[in-house]
Amino acid sequence: MPSGRLAQRLGLPLAALALVVPMVVDVPGLDEPGERMLGVFLMAIVLFVTEAIPLVATAVLIILLEVLLLSEQALVPLAEPVTSARDVWASLADPVIILFLGGFLIADGAAKYALDRNLAALILTPFRGSARAALLALMLMTAVLSMFMSNTATTATMFAVLLPVLGSLPSDAARTGFALAVPLAANVGGIGTPVGSPPNAIALAALGSQGQTVSFVGWMAAAVPLALLLLAVGWLFLAARFVPARTPLDLELTVKFRRTPPAVVFYLTASATVLLWLTEPLHGIPATTVGFLPVVVLLATQVMTGEDLRVLQWPVLWLVAGGIALGNGVGASGLDTWLVGLVDWGVLPATVLLLTLAGLAWGLSNVISNSATANLLIPIALPLALTVGQDVVTVALLVAIACSLAMMLPISTPPNAIAYATGTVRTPDMVVVGAVVGVLGVLLVAFVIPLWWRLLGIG
Incomplete structure (x- = not known):
């Protein structure tokens, strides 16, 4: 989803800066693997949001950087690698x-x-x-x-x-x-x-x-x-x-x-x-x-x-693979624990936490790819669920569904863009319809649907 030429021009230098800074500046509470993964994670955020390079290019870059920074093949070896190159490459055939x-x-x-x-x-x-x-x-x-x-x-x-x-x-x-x-x-x-x-x-x-x-x-x-x-x-x-x-x-x-x-x-x-x-x-x-x-x-x-x-949709498959690698890297490096520990989530009622996650997923997915949003949020949402005693299946379903309910703008999803291109749809109409269905969906997945999941024994 294009986010403006200026954002795209600034994306690459900002991404490079986001990658390097955590590796050269000591981050309190993070060891070296966590600092390296923090750089990769911040870089991914910048590139996913600005689309300075295609989303699939960001996904495969994540995989390569995890091999070169966190595995036994790291360019600057770690005292103890947190993953193997084989495991990182395996995300392409998960x-x-x-x-x-x-x-x-x-x-x-x-x-x-x-x-x-x-x-x-x-x-x-x-x-x-x-x-x-x-x-x-x-x-x-x-x-x-x-x-x-x-x-x-x-x-x-x-x-x-x-x-x-x-x-x-x-x-x-x-x-x-x-x-x-x-x-x-x-x-x-x-x-x-x-x-x-x-x-x-x-x-x-x-x-x-x-x-x-x-x-x-x-x-x-x-x-x-x-x-x-x-x-x-x-x-x-x-x-x-x-x-x-x-x-x-x-x-x-x-x-x-x-x-x-x-x-x-x-x-x-x-x-x-x-x-x-x-x-x-x-x-x-x-x-x-x-x-x-x-x-x-x-x-x-x-x-x-x-x-x-x-002619299969290989870019989508590789984008998913990049998300899998990102999640695995965040977990293996301990970055997930550090990120979750930045906020005292335990003071939030369970329903407020679910609403926050669903609202954040929905809001981000309206302006960037829903796949990119899921790639960024799910690796953090699941350890957060474990920390505060929430069920991880409930949180995973909630975030994934909320990402797919974002449809307010022509850039929110390819289906919206196709509809807009017919010339029969005005943006204000799309915003209204997307808001009605999206907001209702967010409220349901935060407050109502988890009760249904528990009745089913899911979560």
Whole structure:
């Protein structure tokens, strides 16, 4: 997300300064590994916020610097390395990365074989003549696709289906409502599964480093009810504000599923993968292992090819890997304990602490990448939870979900940017809708949803 040319020009020198100063100035309470990691952490903050270099470049720089500063391969050796180069490099193939790799290949296959567009058209077709009903169907379909595809790919797909529909709407307000519905549903739907959004992957990886696991179905049980509630609120608000009752709608959508052998193999493989994810408690195969199944099957049958692999969202995978490495480095160096100890968090009531974390995650994600925000906050939030006696699973879920609910500005998420680029959405309208859904979501994850998680035995 661009944050201004001046910020980008200042980003590199400020990042270099942030990296070096903790290493040459004695930091009270930190030993040498902690000081080195503090430099890396501060550098990451500056680069993530200013985007002086691409986010993925910052992620891989974090990995390299941890090898060169904290491992047995450190340029200036430590008396006792806090990690190994092998462990740092392993963040590029963390099980969560494998899970997302499978999800991304399925998403790209859905686009290649037009499964996504046909499903969207199939769902919308029955709602001819009722704009409000079509709006609800559009949001539900977008949210479901976004649970298994990237938010960006889902939004692009839905707008390809929606653009002819927009032209049939009788007013600018109705067109605005439909255009806003897609990014809203894509962002909210992304919280529903572990593969729905990069912050979810970062949270899962951080929990894994703490010896905690959340199954695919467990995540859905925790997040889907919240997503459905926010979708309902979003639909009611959009309908009341932009789509009057009895607004006519003339839909002409073509549904034509491909029946070629490669398409059929893809349909079966994708269905089997999702089914195995949803039945993980029954068969016990981890979601990460299931996520590699479509990679093997689709490549072995040549339904997907090496060319398809080349166009996967590798920058997103590497961005998640950088977050995993950052979290591991913060923990291994003792920086997490030092940062948490800077404030007496114990004086805050538990609900205030949760609200603070959720509000901070939501606020930052409105102006910088939600992945970058999760990368920065989760490594600190989990040790903070342990320090004050909060459950780490609750805190990880809360921060990840709050990051994905930031959608007030065109720069907040790629889905927002795509909607804004259609020319049917004004920034003030996006701010209002994003604030209504986002603030409600933050309040729910801070005060209400953790009670639901405890009833489920999650956290």
